[in-house]
Amino acid sequence: MASQVAPSNIVVGSIVWVEDPEAAWIDGEVKKIDGEEITIKCKEKTVVAKASNVNPKDPEFPSSGVEDMTRLAYLHEPGVLQNLKCRFDMNEIYTYTANILIAVNPFQRLPHLYANNMMEKYKGAALGELSPHPFAIADSAYRQMITEQISQAILVSGESGAGKTESTKMLMQYLAFMGGKVNNTEERSVEQKVLESNPVLEAFGNAKTVRNNNSSRFGKFVEIQFNEWGRISGAAIRTYLLERSRVCQVSDPERNYHCFYMLCAAPSEDVEKYKLGNPRTFHYLNQSNCIELDVLDDSKEYLETRRAMDVVGINQAEQESIFRVVAGILHLGNVEFTKGKETDAAEPKDDKSRLHLKTVAELFMCDEKSLGDSLVKRVIVTRGESITKALDPSTAALSRDALAKIVYSKLFDWLVEKINISIGQDSESKFLIGVLDIYGFESFKTNSFEQFCINLTNEKLQQHFNQHVFKMEQEEYKKEKIDWSYIEFVDNQDILDLIEKKPGGIIALLDEACMFPRSTHETFAQKLYQTFKDHKRFIKPKLARTDFTICHYAGDVTYQTDLFLEKNKDLVVPEHQALLGASRCSFLSSLFPPVPQESSKSSKLSSIASGFKLQLQTLLETLSATEPHYVRCVKPNNALKPGIFENNNVLQQLRCGGVLEAIRISCAGFPSRKIFREFIDRFSILAPEVLNGSYNEVTACKKILEKSGLSGYQVGKTKVFLRAGQMAELDTRRSEILGVSAKVIQKKVRSYLSYKHFKLLRLSSITIQAFYRGQVARHQYERVRRSAACLKIQKHSRKFLARKAYKNLYFSSVSIQAGIRGMNARKQLLFKKQEFSFLFNEVLSWLCCASWFGKRNNVFAMSGCYLCYINILIPCDFMSVTESMSSILGEPPLLKVKESCISHTMCLEGKNCT
Numbered sequence: 001m002a003s004q005v006a007p008s009n010i011v012v013g014s015i016v017w018v019e020d021p022e023a024a025w026i027d028g029e030v031k032k033i034d035g036e037e038i039t040i041k042c043k044e045k046t047v048v049a050k051a052s053n054v055n056p057k058d059p060e061f062p063s064s065g066v067e068d069m070t071r072l073a074y075l076h077e078p079g080v081l082q083n084l085k086c087r088f089d090m091n092e093i094y095t096y097t098a099n100i101l102i103a104v105n106p107f108q109r110l111p112h113l114y115a116n117n118m119m120e121k122y123k124g125a126a127l128g129e130l131s132p133h134p135f136a137i138a139d140s141a142y143r144q145m146i147t148e149q150i151s152q153a154i155l156v157s158g159e160s161g162a163g164k165t166e167s168t169k170m171l172m173q174y175l176a177f178m179g180g181k182v183n184n185t186e187e188r189s190v191e192q193k194v195l196e197s198n199p200v201l202e203a204f205g206n207a208k209t210v211r212n213n214n215s216s217r218f219g220k221f222v223e224i225q226f227n228e229w230g231r232i233s234g235a236a237i238r239t240y241l242l243e244r245s246r247v248c249q250v251s252d253p254e255r256n257y258h259c260f261y262m263l264c265a266a267p268s269e270d271v272e273k274y275k276l277g278n279p280r281t282f283h284y285l286n287q288s289n290c291i292e293l294d295v296l297d298d299s300k301e302y303l304e305t306r307r308a309m310d311v312v313g314i315n316q317a318e319q320e321s322i323f324r325v326v327a328g329i330l331h332l333g334n335v336e337f338t339k340g341k342e343t344d345a346a347e348p349k350d351d352k353s354r355l356h357l358k359t360v361a362e363l364f365m366c367d368e369k370s371l372g373d374s375l376v377k378r379v380i381v382t383r384g385e386s387i388t389k390a391l392d393p394s395t396a397a398l399s400r401d402a403l404a405k406i407v408y409s410k411l412f413d414w415l416v417e418k419i420n421i422s423i424g425q426d427s428e429s430k431f432l433i434g435v436l437d438i439y440g441f442e443s444f445k446t447n448s449f450e451q452f453c454i455n456l457t458n459e460k461l462q463q464h465f466n467q468h469v470f471k472m473e474q475e476e477y478k479k480e481k482i483d484w485s486y487i488e489f490v491d492n493q494d495i496l497d498l499i500e501k502k503p504g505g506i507i508a509l510l511d512e513a514c515m516f517p518r519s520t521h522e523t524f525a526q527k528l529y530q531t532f533k534d535h536k537r538f539i540k541p542k543l544a545r546t547d548f549t550i551c552h553y554a555g556d557v558t559y560q561t562d563l564f565l566e567k568n569k570d571l572v573v574p575e576h577q578a579l580l581g582a583s584r585c586s587f588l589s590s591l592f593p594p595v596p597q598e599s600s601k602s603s604k605l606s607s608i609a610s611g612f613k614l615q616l617q618t619l620l621e622t623l624s625a626t627e628p629h630y631v632r633c634v635k636p637n638n639a640l641k642p643g644i645f646e647n648n649n650v651l652q653q654l655r656c657g658g659v660l661e662a663i664r665i666s667c668a669g670f671p672s673r674k675i676f677r678e679f680i681d682r683f684s685i686l687a688p689e690v691l692n693g694s695y696n697e698v699t700a701c702k703k704i705l706e707k708s709g710l711s712g713y714q715v716g717k718t719k720v721f722l723r724a725g726q727m728a729e730l731d732t733r734r735s736e737i738l739g740v741s742a743k744v745i746q747k748k749v750r751s752y753l754s755y756k757h758f759k760l761l762r763l764s765s766i767t768i769q770a771f772y773r774g775q776v777a778r779h780q781y782e783r784v785r786r787s788a789a790c791l792k793i794q795k796h797s798r799k800f801l802a803r804k805a806y807k808n809l810y811f812s813s814v815s816i817q818a819g820i821r822g823m824n825a826r827k828q829l830l831f832k833k834q835e836f837s838f839l840f841n842e843v844l845s846w847l848c849c850a851s852w853f854g855k856r857n858n859v860f861a862m863s864g865c866y867l868c869y870i871n872i873l874i875p876c877d878f879m880s881v882t883e884s885m886s887s888i889l890g891e892p893p894l895l896k897v898k899e900s901c902i903s904h905t906m907c908l909e910g911k912n913c914t
C-alpha cells in the first residue's frame with residue numbers, strides 16, 4: 001500500500017516506519033534526508049530507504065492500540081499491522097475497520113471472550129459501544145433486520161485455518177440466542193438443529209490439511225429465516241463446491257475426509273460388518289502417512305456423529321446405508337487393475353483386488369459382474385450403433401476413482417438435503433440472515449481447478465465488497481451532507497470478464513474443450529494463450545507450456561491446467577449411473593435417479609465450472625438483496641500455534657481479504673474523520689482562542705482548520721472530514737506548538753523547582769541555626785545551674801520549704817492533741833455518770849430498806865424528794881427506778897414513789913409539779 005503521507009511530513013528526528021524484508025515494517029529515527037533518500041536509525045541496523053517506502057509513526061499511538069482502525073491517526077499498512085499485533089499480544093483478537101470485523105485466530109481457547117453473560121451484554125449495544133466481537137456484528141445484523149425490515153448477510157472470509165468456521169459458529173449461536181424460541185417440548189428447535197448439524201457436515205465435509213486440522217472442504221451459506229416478530233422460523237444450509245478429488249487423492253501429511261477414519265475406528269461389530277480394519281490397508285487413506293490426529297479421537301467422533309445424525313433426523317436404516325456406502329468407497333479404492341487378456345483391456349490385478357471388488361458389490365448391493373464391467377468397459381454410441389470399448393488399466397483406475405468421487409459427492413449432497421428437510425424451511429419467512437463461511441483466496445505452488453473456482457468466488461465477493469464499502473463510504477458523506485466527488489477504486493470486473501464472460505471467457509473455453517473428445521489440457525492451454533494474449537490480466541508464464549497466470553485483485557496466481565478438463569466434467573458415466581440406479585440398496589439407488597431421456601441425449605455438457613458459476617450467481621443475487629456485514633479472519637502464523645504473529649503473513653492476508661483495499665478506498669475520499677468534540681480536544685492548541693467559550697463546535701472546528709491553512713477538507717454535520725495526510729499535517733503543527741509550549745513549561749517548572757529548592761535550603765539553614773542556638777542556650781543554662789549562687793538559692797529555698805512543712809506539722813499535732821483531750825474529758829464525764837448512777841442505785845436500795853422498817857409514809861415523801869434530787873445529778877429513768885422500788889417496797893409505797901417520780905419528772909420538764 002502506498003504511503004498516505006507526503007514525505008514533507010518527515011523531518012530529521014521524526015520516528016518513522018520503514019519497509020523491511022523480514023519484519024515487513026520496522027521503526028526508527030530519521031537521521032538524514034537526502035532528496036528521495038532517507039537514512040533511518042533502527043534498533044538493530046541503519047537503513048537507507050526511498051521516501052515512498054517510509055511512513056510516519058504515530059508518536060501518540062496508545063499502548064493498548066485502538067478498537068477501530070479508522071481511529072488511527074495514520075491509516076497505513078504499518079499502522080494497521082502495529083495495531084493488530086499489539087492487540088493480539090493482549091489476547092484482544094477482534095478489531096474493527098469501520099464496520100468490518102477483523103478476527104485474528106488465537107489458536108487457543110480464550111474463555112473470557114465467550115463467557116455465558118457475553119451474549120446478554122452485547123444484546124442491543126450499538127456497534128462500537130463494546131469491544132469488537134462477532135456477537136456485536138450478529139447483534140447489529142439482527143437489529144438492522146428488525147428496525148429496517150431488510151434481510152442481512154454476514155460474510156465470513158479468510159484463508160484456510162483462519163477461523164471462519166469458529167466465527168460462523170459464534171454468529172449462529174448469537175442469532176439462535178436472539179431469535180430462538182423458548183422450547184419446552186421434547187422436539188428440538190430450528191436453531192438447535194442448525195447448530196447440531198455441524199458435526200455431521202464436519203464429519204463428511206472436513207479433513208485435515210497442512211493449513212488446518214479441521215478444514216472445511218466446501219463453502220457454506222446458512223440462511224436463517226425469521227418471522228415478522230424476529231423469531232427463527234426456518235433455516236436452510238447451502239453448500240458450494242465440495243473438494244471431490246480428496247476422496248481418491250490425499251497428499252502427505254493431509255488426510256481424507258474424517259468419516260473414513262471414524263468408521264475404521266468404530267466399535268468392532270460395525271468394523272466387522274463393513275469388513276474394515278486398519279486404515280493403513282486402504283489405498284484412499286494410506287497415500288498419506290497421516291492417519292491419526294492428536295486433536296481428534298476418531299472412535300469418539302464416530303459415536304458423536306451418529307448421535308448428531310439422530311438429532312438431525314437421519315434414521316438408523318439411513319445411517320446404516322450411509323456407512324455402508326462409505327465403507328464401499330474404501331474397498332473400491334483397493335481394486336487395482338492390470339492388463340487383461342485382450343489388447344488394451346484391464347482386469348482386477350489379483351485375488352485381493354477381486355475380493356475387494358466383491359465386497360464393494362456386497363456393500364453397494366449391486367451385481368458384482370456389472371460393477372466390474374462398469375469399471376473396465378465403456379459403451380460408445382456412434383451413428384446409432386453401440387460399441388463396447390475396453391479400458392486400459394490406468395483408464396480403469398480413473399474410472400474407479402470417478403465412481404468413488406461421484407458416489408461420495410452425491411452422498412454429501414444427500415446429507416445436506418436431509419438436514420435441510422429435518423430443520424424445515426419457512427417459505428413464508430419475512431426476512432433472513434445469511435452467514436457465508438466460504439474459502440478465502442488461494443495461491444499455492446500448484447494451483448489446479450479447485451483454486452481456480454475458489455479464486456473466482458473471491459473475485460465475485462470482492463466486487464460485492466468493493467461496491468458495498470464504497471457505497472457505505474459515500475452514504476456516510478451524504479449523511480454528513482458534505483461535498484464529495486466520485487472516488488476511483490480498482491474494479492475487478494475485467495478479471496471476472498476474463499473468467500466467466502460468455503462466450504469467450506476461460507470457463508466457456510474450458511467447457512468447449514471438455515466437449516471435444518480430442519481435446520487435451522495442452523490444446524486447452526494453447527487456446528487460452530491465443531485468445532487472451534493481449535489481456536492485461538492474463539499472462540503466459542515464460543517457459544510454461546500449459547500453465548497460465550491470472551492477475552487477481554489479491555495477487556498473481558499461476559494455474560496448472562493438467563487436470564482442468566477431467567475435473568470440470570460433471571457427467572456421471574452412464575455405466576455407473578445404470579449400475580447404482582439398479583442397486584438393491586434403496587438409499588444408494590435414490591442417489592442415482594433415472595436420467596430423463598432428453599437430457600441424456602442432449603449434446604450439452606454438464607460442467608462443474610458452469611454449475612458453480614450459476615451457484616455463485618444465485619448466491620450473489622441473494623447477497624445483493626441483503627445488507628452485508630463483514631468478518632475477515634486472519635491466520636497469524638502457519639505453525640497453528642498461539643502467541644505467534646508473523647507480520648508478512650498477516651499483511652498478505654489483509655491485502656487478499658480486501659482490508660487494505662477498504663482502507664485504500666476510504667483513503668481516496670476523506671480517510672480521517674473526527675467528531676467535533678474530539679477534533680477540538682486534539683487541535684484547539686492550534687487556535688487557543690476557540691476555547692474562550694464564544695464559539696460553537698462547528699465554528700471552532702472551522703476556525704482551527706482555517707488557521708492551519710489546510711484546503712480540501714469538509715465539515716459535516718457531526719464530524720470533520722480530512723483528506724489523506726491532513727491529519728498528519730495537523731499533528732505536525734500540533735507537535736511544533738507542543739514543543740514550544742513544552743519549552744516554556746520546562747522553563748517555568750525549572751524556575752519553580754529552583755525557587756522551591758532555595759526555600760527548602762533556607763528553611764533548613766534556619767532550622768540548623770535555631771537548633772544550634774538552642775544547644776548553646778542549654779549549655780549556658782547548665783553552667784548557671786551548676787554555679788555557687790544557684791546552689792545557695794537552692795539551699796535557702798529548701799530551708800524555707802522545710803520550715804513551712806514543720807509549721808504545718810506542728811499545727812496538725814496541736815489540733816490532734818486538743819481533739820484527744822476533749823475526747824478524754826467526754827470519756828471521764830461518761831464514767832462519772834456511770835458512777836453516780838451506781839451510787840443512786842445504792843441510795844435507792846438503802847431508802848427502800850429504811851422505808852420497810854421505819855416510818856414508811858414520811859419516808860415516801862422524802863425519798864421522792866431525794867430521787868428528784870438525785871435525778872438532777874444523774875438523769876435516769878424514774879419509771880424503771882420506781883419499778884425496781886415497788887419490787888422491794890410493795891404496791892402502796894411504790895405507787896406513792898411512782899407518783900412523786902412522775903410529778904418530779906413533770907417538774908423537770910417544766911410542767912406543774914407538786
Ligand SMILES: Nc1ncnc2c1ncn2[C@@H]1O[C@H](COP(=O)(O)OP(=O)(O)OP(=O)(O)O)[C@@H](O)[C@H]1O
Binds near residue numbers: 110160164439
Ligand atoms: N476464536 C477462536 N478461538 C480459539 N481457537 C480458534 C478460534 N478460531 C479458530 N480457532 C482454531 O483454529 C482452528 C481453525 O479454525 P477454523 O476451522 O474455523 O478455520 P477455517 O477458516 O474455517 O478453515 P477452513 O477454511 O480450512 O475450514 C480451529 O480448529 C481452532 O482450533
